[in-house]
Amino acid sequence: MKVAALIPAAGSGTRLGLGPKAFVEVAGRSLLARSVAALAPHVNEVLVALPEDHALPPGVPARAISGGATRQATVHALLGATDAEVVLIHDAARPFVPAAVIHALRGAADTQGAATAALPVADTLVQAGEGAQHWGQLVPREGLWAVQTPQAFRRELILRAHEAARRSGESATDDAGLVARLGHPVALIPGDARLFKVTTPGDLQLALALAPVWDAEAP
Numbered sequence: 765m766k767v768a769a770l771i772p773a774a775g776s777g778t779r780l781g782l783g784p785k786a787f788v789e790v791a792g793r794s795l796l797a798r799s800v801a802a803l804a805p806h807v808n809e810v811l812v813a814l815p816e817d818h819a820l821p822p823g824v825p826a827r828a829i830s831g832g833a834t835r836q837a838t839v840h841a842l843l844g845a846t847d848a849e850v851v852l853i854h855d856a857a858r859p860f861v862p863a864a865v866i867h868a869l870r871g872a873a874d875t876q877g878a879a880t881a882a883l884p885v886a887d888t889l890v891q892a893g894e895g896a897q898h899w900g901q902l903v904p905r906e907g908l909w910a911v912q913t914p915q916a917f918r919r920e921l922i923l924r925a926h927e928a929a930r931r932s933g934e935s936a937t938d939d940a941g942l943v944a945r946l947g948h949p950v951a952l953i954p955g956d957a958r959l960f961k962v963t964t965p966g967d968l969q970l971a972l973a974l975a976p977v978w979d980a981e982a983p
């Protein structure tokens with residue numbers, strides 16, 4: 765069965781403030797290069813979507829297309845550029861991807877069609893009340909998970925979910941959410957704290973601290 769890794773990397777990195785985020789380097793390797801290197805050994809092809817005016821850096825073993833105006837549009841373009849039966853969709857902005865999570869997702873996609881990495885929420889949650897920064901109502905955290913990537917799908921299913929969203933004009937912050945909207949179950953696979961998304965300057969500091977440990981453990 766042909767499996768593809770699809771890596772949306774076309775974002776502008778506004779919150780990080782260092783230009784297109786996928787090209788930002790952590791300990792000598794870009795976020796994009798790290799994500800590709802983590803997924804490539806587990807799939808038959810790697811496809812990345814880049815900002816329109818950017819080329820794939822040398823030495824990154826992938827095929828590149830141009831992304832869209834939103835993450836959802838970018839993933840839709842990636843889905844149209846592969847004929848793989850199973851796809852692993854993974855944010856370039858999550859550079860540390862444990863192999864065990866990839867294996868678990870692959871298995872779940874084969875048996876259940878759709879699966880995402882996710883972690884049970886560990887903090888107290890509150891809905892802000894009047895004024896964005898005032899305590900409103902406590903949100904019980906039991907049963908709540910924070911969703912990560914990779915997310916794994918039978919391509920036919922995730923493509924159907926994206927097409928349905930296009931037709932209805934709906935958007936979602938991730939791909940598993942679009943599948944759930946079809947009424948199809950999505951398996952929650954325990955992710956990993958190291959799969960955090962590099963979104964803000966603070967996240968980049970965490971990535972810089974983790975990289976030497978991660979690189980020392982890499983096979």
Ligand SMILES: Nc1ccn([C@@H]2O[C@H](COP(=O)(O)OP(=O)(O)OP(=O)(O)O)[C@@H](O)[C@H]2O)c(=O)n1
Nearest residue numbers: 772773774775776777778779833834835856857
């Ligand atoms: N039009 C877009 C927007 C986002 N992404 C990708 O989706 C992932 C998650 O998005 P996010 O962390 O929000 O990245 P940016 O959109 O670059 O960040 P910001 O919102 O701060 O601009 C990233 O790998 C990003 O490159 C994409 O491929 N195409």
Ligand SMILES: C[C@](O)(CO)[C@H](O)COP(=O)(O)O
Nearest residue numbers: 835855911912913937938961
């Ligand atoms: C796909 C995602 O990483 C799952 O948590 C997340 O929804 C992306 O959100 P962003 O607003 O594009 O950063």
